[in-house]
Amino acid sequence: MTDQFEPTIIGFTCNWCSYRAADLAGTARMKYAPNVRLIRLMCSGRLDPTFVLRALSGGADGVMITGCHPGECHYIEQNYKALRRFLLLKRVLTGLGIEPERVKLVWASAAEGAKFAAETTAFVEEIRKLGPLCWGKDEDGRMKDDEDIGNSSIKIHPSSFEKEVPA
């Protein structure tokens, strides 16, 4: 055991390219940093920025978003949407005091297992240099609020108050 900081990374992969790349890296027994926890989405365009914000607020030190190369999206151009969301999200994170480098976008095709492995390892090292994020904790490491982060903003709209809305 060393005292080296081991970052927690959440990785979002798309079903058609980057998840296959991760799969290829695995079946080819390539070595890469074990810090990333992968979550498979159908497409990088499915990535709601909420996922990234919830990951960071819930204890992740970095988030890796991966998708098909531009022009190769299986849903035509949703990865461009992912790119635009990513660029805007980074600006918002900067305003909240989070280094924009904590969120990374990687394009990886199903054949690029080696690229996926190398990018993951490089990202883990970059986050290791940045240090822990420890969101919502003060310098003593205590949580600011007792409440579970984020859950309180989920609200139900009752049918009894629904208004007629023009279609």
Place this chain on the structure above:
Amino acid sequence: MTHVKPKFAMYWAASCGGCEIAVLNTHEKILDVDANFDVVFWPVAMDAKYKDVEAMEDGSILLTLFNGGIRNDENEHIAKLLRQKSKILVAFGSCACEGCIPGLANLSPVGEIVHTAFNTISTDNPHEIYPRTSYDVPEGELHIPKLEKTLRPLDHVVDVDYFMPGCPPESHQIAAVLDLVIDVLHGRATLPPKGSTIGVGNSTVCDECPRARNVKAIKEFKRIQDIAPADPDLCLLEQGIPCNGPATCSGCNARCPQAGAQCIGCYGPAQGVTDYGARLITAFASVIDAKEPEEIDRILDGIPDPTGQMYRFSLPASPLKANREAFKAK
């Protein structure tokens, strides 16, 4: 035996007082409140002491409208007190629901906020005098409330029964909710499920907006004052004005876009949206007409304050809640 009217309370924590004005703007409906309720605590409208509330039996107030966020320990104390004394606690207005404009102070550490207020160009303070939370006078020790590190929405501090957003809530919505509560009192209606958002529509501001919508392909974001004049009949977002309508809950009849200004999002997240800012990021990213990172960045430069744009009203209720420096503050 005389009929005892149910008790009503209204309180303001970190807020501007606009919510009270909005209640008064229900015009003669306010007389119905008086006819059906005994107003026991409403610091803006009548004299009352905290100790009077403390002396009440638990659960003895039927309806409490609580506006304002929780910024200091007095706000927190009264929130907990009113929760204990009230049967129905409503987070009333954007501040109590999600932090609102006072919540933008979460972008700065609390020390910086105090310094800006007491010792910058707006305040002449040569002796660097800052407020203290306690002070000894001949009569004893005086206290003022202590600021907390961040502002929190009401439901981060106590259990909340209903949420009524808006900055302030529209008066016709307040009147509708008051009518409903009175109907419930007379056995003519039932209350919605606990935790509901009330006094809102079930869609987005865009759905209530009469402006024409076509395909959006934005090449440039511009501030509304830099477009002279904006097309009065065309979707503002389509004209490149960052309008928050797509993420914002309906209920206001699209007041701002109808008056020629962009929606700024005071009604909070639309149905099904867990994080307002994330939904707005998604909406804006979808309408930008560019595929190259450099071109996208150039277009995004047209939004000078992305964090403020996305979280103008909802920062304390968002997953991240505040700037990192605010949490670290001593």
